[in-house]
Amino acid sequence: MALRKREQYIDSLKNMRPNVYKFGRLIEDVTTHPATRRVVESHARGIDAAHDEKLSPVFTTVSSQTGDKIHRHTSLMTSPEEMILNSKLKRKMYHLTGSCTGALCVGWNGFNVMWSITKDMDQDLGTDYHARVKKWGLHYQEKGLLVVGALTDAKGDRSLKPHQQPDLDSNLRIVERTNDGLVIRGAKLMIAGTAASEEIFVLPGMGYREEDQAFALACVIPRDTEGLTIIEARRPSDGRDLEEGFDNPVETGTSQAYLLFDDVFVPKDRVFMAGEYKYTGELITRFTATYRACIGACVAGQGDIMVGAAALLARANGLSVKTFRDKLTVMELNNETTYAMGIGSIALGQKHPSGTWLADSLTAHGNKIHVATLPYETKRRAQEIGGGIVETGCMPSYEDFTSPEYGHLVQKYLKAGSVSAETRARLARLIEGLTIGGGVPGCMHGGGSPDGARMVVYGLSPLEEYGKYARNLAGIEEEIEEPSPKK
């Protein structure tokens, strides 16, 4: 089948059962409703890109299973080069949309991770999961489906394990096993891109032990499956999405949703893990390594937009960008750091026997720490370059800008350099959205917290070995051990 086009994607969304809500009301058509059309537009641009001559080397590839030309986001990544192209695609998507496109990202990662994990499970346990993943993969690639990934559970009390929670539904769980499949209940929260997706790749939110095996669950479901209710979360300034005018100047957008599973049935051939808790740790390890290697490209792309927008606003204020060369250089360095360190994690990775490439955990988690901090530095500098007008988005609203009574005065005083008042206002609103409007989710806690990443960095660094080097250098023969606990 030929690569899908935007129109087919939009039609596919229109044909789905409406189960997305926001502000207390059902959204009949996610492709046109003001609260969701922007996130759909973002994803549609990713589909467009596959048909763009210049971009298609990044956005398309050949299926390692069928040899067909497919959208890259549905591919298996079998080499560092292919995984690096995941990063390149992510950075470019930000250039095209300025937003997170979760349905081009997490499902892809889930497919790759479950490819290798099911291979391991089948080998050890004699299960048939890998064939199911393979089969679903053909459907995924053929249709070029947009698939979000759902990991984060509601969690409940953070100091208790899943099976200890007063409400067991705090983590998504298997409530019934039938001959044909599973019934699951619970919630997955803050799932990016859901409104724009067609399917949902469900993965466990953490590594589990035996007593938590009901939570060791991986599967794929249609986004509009029975029993699933989706609530789009609100974001800062999301009221502007519903308004006229350019107070949100951007046609694209991000969204995050709460997925409420009210006894959802999942047929057998879409279940890739159902209780095999021993594999959840490794599943999370592989998932996060790739995710945290590649997310550096997301924040780099987002940062590129901030560099560009800040430079243009400086000009719109009447100043040369050279005035801000030092600040722009720091911003650029931040972007290249998360990008290139992620690339480094990929290059330091290894091939799994099932054929897929696995990024290096230690450096990928290290990169996550930067992803959770450097963009904040970049944002601060964008505000500093932009001036007071972007620091708090401090400008009259679009309705005041166009007021018949005094709009001409607002515009008169908003004009700064040689460009129009509207251009200056649009740039300021863009930077406002990028820096304080919460336009982009997931830098800090998305895919796990930075403190979790710090634990991995500490845990994977061979402290004792480094100590041995130090002893050798200093000419010390004595062993130096951890002090024993004192009374």
Added chain:
Amino acid sequence: MALRKREQYIDSLKNMRPNVYKFGRLIEDVTTHPATRRVVESHARGIDAAHDEKLSPVFTTVSSQTGDKIHRHTSLMTSPEEMILNSKLKRKMYHLTGSCTGALCVGWNGFNVMWSITKDMDQDLGTDYHARVKKWGLHYQEKGLLVVGALTDAKGDRSLKPHQQPDLDSNLRIVERTNDGLVIRGAKLMIAGTAASEEIFVLPGMGYREEDQAFALACVIPRDTEGLTIIEARRPSDGRDLEEGFDNPVETGTSQAYLLFDDVFVPKDRVFMAGEYKYTGELITRFTATYRACIGACVAGQGDIMVGAAALLARANGLSVKTFRDKLTVMELNNETTYAMGIGSIALGQKHPSGTWLADSLTAHGNKIHVATLPYETKRRAQEIGGGIVETGCMPSYEDFTSPEYGHLVQKYLKAGSVSAETRARLARLIEGLTIGGGVPGCMHGGGSPDGARMVVYGLSPLEEYGKYARNLAGIEEEIEEPSPKK
């Protein structure tokens, strides 16, 4: 007259001519309109505090002119102790309101600065400005008026001087001088607290040279004076102010306004500078020294709230605050740094012959640089402690929280530790507002840019003297001069 109470203040606002607009519409009563009532509430709490037994030592003092008990925010600051109390009042106001209360701040500073500047002018030029300030001061103290300060001009092209601007109105200017006063035209932008104010202290936005003397202007005007149109700027998420429920959980608030001066008349006895450009540099120097010394207390107070809110949300997530001791300590250090360095600037200051205390410029501007950076670090950590729920405010809206259809599920999954879902949601919304909702203006560019502060730090540091010390230490007798320009 006895210290004014909240009711009298509210009545005073109600009796003013409506000239404040937002979203294209006139606000008839700023004390009740949802777009402005919060900022009025913030200021009212400052008035309440003067009547609170525990807080009155900070919030009241005795007039150095009349000996009457007055609200501290109308006082002359004649000693370091009194200026330190300005800082203490600011930090406490954030504790009480979480917001910027510009009408308790900038007018106060303007009064003090013009007290000494007019003394200097009168002495040099034989003018009678000081008596006018004195007279207005009595009125100010007696009524306990809330007075914002307006410095920031529209500015136009940042690379041109005021008299070079294609539109001369880009900086507020004297367009006519009459026997009775002045007519002024232009705009002052991003003026914090305007809707809650009764008068406006107008000051020049920068130091001027001779060709720009039409802009060398200081005066005080009633907020509802003829010809003045006020547009409240929009802030991130300000649509929520107009909504039901707790998506903005806070009853207080901040606002910033555009002031459009369409040939406003200012009577003579309210004019404190009209063309004496030579004094504008010193005026700005004195204004910014105090402002930047004391603003460290504002961001400290704001940071205290973040410390408190982050700690509570950690608990609401089921975790002990001890888990985050390192992060909380950094936040606390940031708060104490801007606070104590500002106090240091005050202690290093000196007394002006007119009786008022002047803070030390070098260290006050140094403090401004921290004020423009450290709070960003504090905010980032508040988000890190709070978790994904606050990073992007990623939760369903109040309407979804209370939906008859699925609200019970939203609440079920929002509950984490032992507190209610609503408490957890309110805390998350509070931190969202403090960290990405742009709840607080003016940290970075308010009162001037950090780059401006850097120039002052560099300019006031005695580089050549430090070089001499180094030469002496290194035993170098040779002079070491700036290299002469090469061909």
Added chain:
Amino acid sequence: MALRKREQYIDSLKNMRPNVYKFGRLIEDVTTHPATRRVVESHARGIDAAHDEKLSPVFTTVSSQTGDKIHRHTSLMTSPEEMILNSKLKRKMYHLTGSCTGALCVGWNGFNVMWSITKDMDQDLGTDYHARVKKWGLHYQEKGLLVVGALTDAKGDRSLKPHQQPDLDSNLRIVERTNDGLVIRGAKLMIAGTAASEEIFVLPGMGYREEDQAFALACVIPRDTEGLTIIEARRPSDGRDLEEGFDNPVETGTSQAYLLFDDVFVPKDRVFMAGEYKYTGELITRFTATYRACIGACVAGQGDIMVGAAALLARANGLSVKTFRDKLTVMELNNETTYAMGIGSIALGQKHPSGTWLADSLTAHGNKIHVATLPYETKRRAQEIGGGIVETGCMPSYEDFTSPEYGHLVQKYLKAGSVSAETRARLARLIEGLTIGGGVPGCMHGGGSPDGARMVVYGLSPLEEYGKYARNLAGIEEEIEEPSPKK
């Protein structure tokens, strides 16, 4: 008695019993031996300054006890202004010497702290310690003695309390009490300025509990008292002190010593605490508050030298200092931060009933954290401005510089801008010494570790109160408590 002059101080040192060792050998005369003459010179400059017309307002004052003119470093500090002058003296001493002058600093602080602590003890316990301090103070002021302070014990195993140590001498302790005084044994380590001192103010190294009362000890002893052996520690590059030429280009210097107490007798009237463990915590609190408030001035003064030296070396390389304006500004900001935040701590302090001023603990400890970090940033920038020549001190030695065989070539290639090769080399050696030669001790761990300071900042910040503010703002009535421990 008139203020002492340099000659009298040098004579006093010469007349002391030789008990200072370095490199395994006894130093007969600390004022001329190359290993100690530099630290003596540094202190002598502090004495000179008291006789310098311009500097005497900082370096002298009037005794609050006798009304005599005294060197400031022997005074009681009874107001914030007087304590601020402690800071000013410290910053100036660095300008004059580039080095730590411990004998002008810690004894002074010890005298002030014991003034108030003994007052409290006497009041509670009926002891007569305060009169002893008073008496010693008169002797101290009259002679203008240079007195170091000795707090840091050898400590032994950091995970054990003093009375639990396998070797009880790990902390200096009372081994015998006689009618006339005490016999003490143990060691105090890393005591700055000892070789240049005449007396030693011994203070407990931490707060003690009952079982450690043998360590609760404060007294003053002559530096050359019987039983005391002093070993000057080595510092990076200290071999150069013994060489000819300018590889150490500086005539002044710092030193730190190990003091070995081999049953030293202390007569009664010089004992200010002997077992009253309950007062040690407060003693340390008061000591560190002042110390950490004022040490910000030390690192500021040291940083000023780095600013000056880096600027001169830029010129000596042929470049304008303007090339490095941004970096110099950061250095200057770092200097002003520790200085002004310390001043702020002083201004936020309070008067003790005994008459002395106490700095504010919370902000003083906060300042210590900056003192342990910002100077490293300043040093890095000094190296960056200076270029490769200072990064690792990478230049031929003085003997190569003056080699008859090839010295002319070394000089030919060392010459850069318009100054001589020797001037450039001296500047590079100065910066080497300031940044990697370890020229200055005590920024990080001196007077206690930064982690200790962090604990104080966390402990003194009213977390629950801040939480209450947050709750009030967010409209939360429910209490939010620490989660109870889970099974």
Added chain:
Amino acid sequence: MALRKREQYIDSLKNMRPNVYKFGRLIEDVTTHPATRRVVESHARGIDAAHDEKLSPVFTTVSSQTGDKIHRHTSLMTSPEEMILNSKLKRKMYHLTGSCTGALCVGWNGFNVMWSITKDMDQDLGTDYHARVKKWGLHYQEKGLLVVGALTDAKGDRSLKPHQQPDLDSNLRIVERTNDGLVIRGAKLMIAGTAASEEIFVLPGMGYREEDQAFALACVIPRDTEGLTIIEARRPSDGRDLEEGFDNPVETGTSQAYLLFDDVFVPKDRVFMAGEYKYTGELITRFTATYRACIGACVAGQGDIMVGAAALLARANGLSVKTFRDKLTVMELNNETTYAMGIGSIALGQKHPSGTWLADSLTAHGNKIHVATLPYETKRRAQEIGGGIVETGCMPSYEDFTSPEYGHLVQKYLKAGSVSAETRARLARLIEGLTIGGGVPGCMHGGGSPDGARMVVYGLSPLEEYGKYARNLAGIEEEIEEPSPKK
């Protein structure tokens, strides 16, 4: 020929003409003289490693020219994998030696760079340089020679171009061309590893224009060639190299030298560039890209040692390393950042038609900025963990430690946890050397300054393209140009 062994290398050095000086004196045998034997030992360990079964995959490879097994440091790097192994070798060398081994690094890079540059030159100009490089390469690989690279010129006045310098020798230059070769004069400064090297790869220090073609020079010379005088620069604490005992506890070492070229003759077949100034810019670009990609591994390896040493000293102080987990994690993150970002630069590189791999410039220069800053952070934390004992190396000297008179007391008080006083002292001296003893050169300015790297990052980032993305997102059609200069 089989891979050379340590003994052969030592013999080779012994057989060279003595032309290395330090402290004004000729060093007869660099392999035994205390000032140079340590740097020779470091390099010898690199030769040993090729014969170590576990390390040989990193330290050896097969020549792409001859198919022979060679030491990796003489290889052409023809793929990202091979260049990544350059990084791995560097990090491992630090583990083995704790020091910079320049003769295993820069010559290797020079060989690779000149391989591709001469290919380009020959193709454009019809020269025969490539064959010369090839021929020399065979000799290099066969012998496994240790070759330093010499780029940094004396430079003279930094504000003048080479041909404008008052002394033309300020940059190494061709003073005569003969039929057989060239005569060169000038100096190369701060060349790491020279005393341990057998040959010197001379490269231009910057990109040149036409008027500076006499400086456009690349060649290889024997280290003991006639007319070349080498002065080993002094480093902090290098006097200890000449002492007995463990005040320098390390048997390995780093050195940097001044190379004085007094009309050195270079035969034709060792000249790889002689005046072709147009290629110097590209030469520097390729050199620095590889250098700055791989140097991240050097500082990572150095940081690993600091992690290990700090952890051991914590234990030796009686504390668990867990006490310092946060600090150790930051140190580890710093190490992994420069390492993995460098790996990323390699992976983002491209193949040159001549067969060698070129790293990506933008990210490699970005990495250099981190290399110039992060290690300082790591060092600071090593000092913080180690405690006062390492902050300034504040301990008695070895001679005091072993004094018959009081050495037992020094040792008594140096003992802390369960290890011996000597072990604790050795660890403290190791960290002293790593953090303030200047043990390792070249992090900041080595291979060019961080400001130079910043210029590259700014220059290579496509600012206008980023601006276009921002405009597209914000819906702006208007062009936004740099403001034209104002009168």
